[in-house]
Amino acid sequence: MTQVQGVRIEIINTGTELLLGNTLNTHSAWFGRELFKLGLRIARQTTVPDGDAIRDSLEEAISRADVVIVTGGLGPTSDDLTREITAEVLGLEMIMDEAALRSMEAFFAVRGLAMAEANRKQALCLVGADSLANPHGTAPGIYVPPRLNSRSNCAVFLLPGPPRELYPMVHEQVIPRLRALAGVEIVNEALVLKFTGIGESSFHEGVDQRLAAVPGLEYGYCAHIGEVDLRLIGTAESLAEGRKIALEQFESFLISDDESSLEETVVRLMAARGMKLALAESCTGGLISHRITNVPGASEVFTHGFITYANAAKSELLGVSPEDIETHGAVSETVARAMAEGALRASGACIAVSVTGIAGPGGGSEEKPVGTAWLGLAVKGEPTKAYKIFHPRNRRDFKLAVSQAALEAVRRKLKGI
């Protein structure tokens, strides 16, 4: 079994802004996912305000845990006390790390700034501890190995709060030390298979028992709107077996096996084929275009987007016949087809996808309740297809679910499914 059962890891996040609700704590979910890949778990996560409050929670945590990871409180202000309090709690002196000081001075010099006196304390380290270089900010991290801890056998990491500083430091300097501490000798690997078009319950029914029987494999599901991620960890061999089991049943629903999003997959597939995409959006109101253009390099494949929110716009920009809108309604198979075909014509793209639906809260009827949408898929030289979908959710989730269905229709077309 690859899970490292014996290692208790606790995370302490410091930051008054997290407790006032000004800032959402995304660190602990991120840590959870990173540790999962090593077969490790967070046993407890605690958030405390800036300042002295960290003292009690640190004392408690080191008495329980094998590894304590503290984020935040390494800054230059008087509220940033993580370094000082940790030294007190562990009974260690502080010492100026001259190399860290030079590197901080260089950080400011490169930006043409003078280093303030207050920043000097950020280069203080604990005697005997490792200073963890921070190429993306001023405060180095600190690693106190268990042998320096006079209170317990617990290792302590002090890490900066900002994600752009924290994440690379964890990957480069924390994970190798965690592996050594946890005795993760068999190198675990992680694999995330993203699926769309099926629900989590299909996995429970379809592959759960077979996955559970693979020696050395751990797995978990993560369900989003219109997407289920199957996360596997284990040895290379057990991963290959887990992957095989999942794909035997569900390969046609696979978005990616490299954590790429559906929009990244669509952009990559189209770019590889030299194809152009056009979008005609009514009920999603620009969300599909927004998702596609979040992908760097989207301009290679995406040229024209038509947000035809009003009926007149559907006719003017996409040539949808006003009679068809009158006869069938704007949310209809006929109009979805005509929108997709109009977008193909007006853009010269190879593929166009259209959506028209009722996002709510108003606008529903008995025949077409809120949550109803039609999706059109027009491909140069092929007959246009249309699909009816139904996602009775709140407005934002409805938009997301419909955008997912539209991108999935394009993916399936590109994969020939």
Added chain:
Amino acid sequence: MTQVQGVRIEIINTGTELLLGNTLNTHSAWFGRELFKLGLRIARQTTVPDGDAIRDSLEEAISRADVVIVTGGLGPTSDDLTREITAEVLGLEMIMDEAALRSMEAFFAVRGLAMAEANRKQALCLVGADSLANPHGTAPGIYVPPRLNSRSNCAVFLLPGPPRELYPMVHEQVIPRLRALAGVEIVNEALVLKFTGIGESSFHEGVDQRLAAVPGLEYGYCAHIGEVDLRLIGTAESLAEGRKIALEQFESFLISDDESSLEETVVRLMAARGMKLALAESCTGGLISHRITNVPGASEVFTHGFITYANAAKSELLGVSPEDIETHGAVSETVARAMAEGALRASGACIAVSVTGIAGPGGGSEEKPVGTAWLGLAVKGEPTKAYKIFHPRNRRDFKLAVSQAALEAVRRKLKGI
């Protein structure tokens, strides 16, 4: 002073999915904001896995805190042990709450479902405690007043995890009890003033000292991309004074004083004037349209959106001259103006806003680095305006910052600023 200094509140969130990183913990930020309005603070927040792990953290929390709020673990499965463990820790018996059981049976009956045997335990209450009705789900909440707690003088709330069940229960049943517990007799009020176009430092320099001098007023800032929220709590009188101070300096930057977003404000202002909006987006790739169409009722004001990601699309859909694109570049004042004017013409709207810029990571030059954007604002019968903006950020933050600037340009026009 309206802050209730003496009351120590701790939050315990249970849920393995939070620690595995499958689900982001949004509860604690939400609680932070709700408690802030009462002048209360979270002293500590802890996340523990499902199951028995809640025991230690609950024992510790009730020994330190005046109020402990636990979320999650009230479900029907064997891992849902919050109710049972709290009874043990507080030394209370459990009893079937017949009213809660009836109401749960009704919940299932209305949905045409049979209630499973496992659900019965959700109607168990602690002897003497209050059962908190849950109209949006199956598990009632539980409130244990301090007098029932034989271990300490701490009050304990057990609440369901799903936000749609949790939030109304907090508003309707938890906050009134918290007010009573905390002795919040002066009814505090909260006011959120949202600003855009200025940074947090302008507030520090401009109004900080004057706000700090208002008796009975507490305030805090919350900075987002392209937005600063000033949050005030206090008596009606102190709020009015705080509001006056902030608006004397910054009224022209005010988005709303009722927590409306910038897009909600724009939709409302346009609807009130019976005006229509058109959008011509290049670098934001649909995000502005997406934001506008997140607002219920957007169809009253928004008709046409043009996502002209390719240069050809700018010419074909908006009539931008290819020579102008060739001469000035797609990211230029000339093209931004032409895009906005083209959108106005093609849509028949009263106002059109356009954006064209370099989102990166590629495509920058010395003259026009990544982060550069031009914004055009065309108004029927008026000369078109254009603004250059510069937001050197990552791709997603750049899109958000530019969308904010575009919506703000529309707001300022509508307000005659």
